Amino acid sequence: MALIFETQVPIAYRTAFIAKVRSVAANLQINPNWLMIIMYFESARTFSPSKFSATKNYVGLIQFGHIAAKDLKTSVLKLSKMTAVQQLDYVEKYYKMWFRYLKISLPRSFVDFYLITLFPSKVNKGHDAVIESKSIPGKAFAKANRVFKPNANGLITVGEVNRVLLTKIPAEWSSLV
Numbered sequence: 001m002a003l004i005f006e007t008q009v010p011i012a013y014r015t016a017f018i019a020k021v022r023s024v025a026a027n028l029q030i031n032p033n034w035l036m037i038i039m040y041f042e043s044a045r046t047f048s049p050s051k052f053s054a055t056k057n058y059v060g061l062i063q064f065g066h067i068a069a070k071d072l073k074t075s076v077l078k079l080s081k082m083t084a085v086q087q088l089d090y091v092e093k094y095y096k097m098w099f100r101y102l103k104i105s106l107p108r109s110f111v112d113f114y115l116i117t118l119f120p121s122k123v124n125k126g127h128d129a130v131i132e133s134k135s136i137p138g139k140a141f142a143k144a145n146r147v148f149k150p151n152a153n154g155l156i157t158v159g160e161v162n163r164v165l166l167t168k169i170p171a172e173w174s175s176l177v
Helices: 014-028 032-042 066-071 076-080 084-102 110-118 138-144 158-167 171-176
Strands: none
Touching: 014 032, 014 084, 032 110, 032 171, 066 076, 084 110, 110 158
């Protein structure tokens, strides 16, 4: 069966990429469509390992930052020069690392899996949790992530992240999350 957004993966590496996504998902014990949705969203619908954020601080399939790259014993520059299939190894390592840090074997939901990418400290905190930390004020997060609509206080909640993600998924695929 095809994966969501599979036809959006560049044809030059689609077959190898999809096979690797299935392998990574099996190793993580998650639905491979969850990975596809996150990579589609995070790579600005390109599935490009060299896609940089507007600030140039994040790159690739899940928008690795400098700290995450360092934790994975690589760099943003090295990640940007990998093929998409090669970068999937680091996608897997990233999630396994966070599963260990968060002391979970599996995320409870798709939104919690996405939060491992976006803001790991909010995993399993519930839909009312505000996306912020001591080092990242909620309003600063909201300003940097304009795709999410802040509440009346100018803050983004986990529920808002979930709502936006659901709007990005075609109706026929909504059962995946």
